[in-house]
Amino acid sequence: MVTLDGKPVSADDLLPLALTNVGHFTSMRVDADGSIRGLALHMERLVRDCKTVWNADLDTVRVRGYVRQGLDGQSGPCVVRVTIYDPKVEMGHPADANEPRILVSVRRAGALPPEPLRAMSVQYERDLPEVKHVGLFGALHARGAAQLAGFGDALFYGRDGLVSEGGTWNAGFIDQDGTVVWPQAPVLPGVTMALLRQHVEHRVATVTLSQAKGMAAAFATNTSIGVRPLSAIDETEFPTEHPVLSQLQDTYLSIPGERL
Template identity: 85%
Template sequence: MVTLDGKPVSVNDMLPLALTNIGHFTSMRVAADGSIRGLALHMERLVRDCKTVWSADLDPERVRECVRQGLEGQSRPCIVRVTIYDPKVEMGRPGDANEPHILVSVRGAGALPPEPLRAKSVVYERDLPEVKHAGLFGALHARGAAQRTGFGDALFIGRDGLVSEGGTWNIGFVDQEGTVVWPEAPVLPGVTMALLQQRAGHRVATVTLAQAKGMAAAFATNTSIGVRPLSAIDDAEFPVEHRVLSQLQETYLSIPGENL
């Protein structure tokens, strides 16, 4: 079931999103008990991005209500995606669209964490990286290209040669001293990353591709995967069982969920 403002969505409602692809979203993992880790941060993201994309205010309580309606009768755990867009948006006059609506879709959730990931480095920079927007062509094209050469996903490297993020995930490293390192670069401020930064010692620093390959371990984070070890970046292999990675996974799983 996909709903728009709490009601079943129609094809005509979806056409503007499909044809213009202007919108922003957040995805949240709903636990078996119905709680969501980082729920408040997800709501903050939606409100912040709505102001950036649409120059409009968004009522987080209305979003919560739409999510509750969208989850009715759904099996859990699951992933709920909240997309904010204006069905009246037009390609010629996107600036006229300023009445965003709430689209809720639900899919099944996999196990935490998923299998380790092999990433291929590619030179790519997302548009407006601080916003979790629906413009995913470049990121998914890079992911598909990486998969066609035997990798699981793409790791983005900026034109400045610095590591930034994955297609739909943040990347973190464990240096040779056992400290967690997050790349200093234009990236999406991920909710899972923020939750871990609140609870575990870390540092933020610029990371070149060569430095990344010399780290003791690497991992990906987002709401769907939690803390997922990286087994390789290009031809550089990493251990998927590491003391710090285990601590991060345990820390993440210990974070209590918030109720809608």
């Protein structure tokens, strides 16, 4: 079931979201025991992005309550998405919309980690990259182009030639010395990336596409996939088994979840 402020959502409620595509969201993986890794960080993201997108405050107590309601009766791991949008938003006057509401949807989660991913490099820069917004056309178009070319997803690089992030994930690398490297670029501050930075030694540095292809290993992170090895970037193949990759995966799974 999909709910808006705790009530079944109607087509009329969703029409403004479909037609204007203005809003922001977070997706959280809920483990079988009902806990969520990085729950506090997800709530912080929603509050921060709500102020940016709607210039409004967000009550995370209400958010948690609606998420608990959405998860009632669910069994097994799942992914809950919380989308914040204002059904009154109009294309001609978006500034008039300042009463965002809380849309909650739930889907089953896949196994962790998923199969390694082959990525194709695509020059693309997301609008307002620091916000997890619903404007996904460019990212999904790049993903589709990569899939038509025989890859699983797109890895973005900017006009400056620097690698940034993936379609809906943060990119990370392991250099030849075994150090985790996160690209220094305009990217979404991912929750999974933030959790790993708290627990694993790393460095943040600019990474050109050529430098990325010279790394010892590469991986993708987000709440749905955890730590997913990249098996290739364009024609460059990467090992999908590496001691540091295993450490990252084990570390992520060892991080205790938080209760709603």
